[in-house]
């Protein structure tokens with residue numbers, strides 16, 4: 317709801333009238349253990365269905381939750397400027413990971429987070445946790461867990477500024493592809509809706525998330541693989557060229573094996589801007605990871 321209101325406010329500021337269509341997704345309600353066959357698009361399908369049914373014209377997603385497989389019925393019309401990308405450790409006192417007691421229980425359903433937690437502290441008991449942010453926080457409060465890992469972006473959006481927590485560095489915990497970014501979709505045949513939201517697009521954010529998502533797609537990672545990726549577009553002195561940095565990590569779920577590859581791309585900014593260089597960069601890093609044995613780790617995580 318916060319995300320939809322945020323986008324609506326951006327549209328209102330540009331003279332586009334909006335009406336909110338509140339929806340409940342499977343991600344809000346499904347508390348069963350994570351299962352990749354059932355749960356691809358768990359947070360996003362219901363919202364896309366509203367586009368198909370003409371219940372809504374604009375779909376607002378967390379980009380991290382949006383499957384990388386292209387659905388021709390929808391177009392990604394805008395990726396607004398990105399929020400903080402990092403994960404954080406939330407606990408009653410907000411202590412850092414190193415200060416958790418030996419054998420502490422840490423909640424996360426993400427193999428990416430589990431693997432990185434285990435590689436930092438192999439004594440921890442990392443256990444699954446499901447549901448939206450509020451549900452997860454209630455499980456922390458009830459004492460089921462000593463700490464949980466959440467994206468800082470989600471907490472900032474929910475205005476939980478006072479919630480005790482410590483942010484991980486990018487070295488400790490590389491985020492998921494697309495984390496901290498929103499993705500705004502419209503029906504592919506709806507040029508009017510596309511034009512109404514396209515001005516919310518932030519080109520540097522789009523390049524970064526396209527590069528990250530290309531790694532995930534190229535490795536056929538899906539939402540359950542222990543794959544992390546972070547890309548950022550750095551400003552260059554002239555405005556004709558851009559520089560895009562990308563780092564991606566594939567791990568074994570127990571955290572004992574870790575593959576990391578990076579690459580940089582400097583490219584001329586086409587007019588209109590193109591995603592080609594970001595896709596090329598993502599493909600190159602995925603290829604390096606594949607050559608290093610990433611597919612074996614991804615298979616083993618299934």
Ligand SMILES: NCc1[nH]cc(CCC(=O)O)c1CC(=O)O
Pocket residue numbers: 359378379380381449465466467468469470494495496497498
């Ligand atoms: N899978 C749920 C989800 N999807 C997006 C976010 C956080 C916000 C974001 O990454 O943009 C979260 C919660 C979390 O990971 O803590």
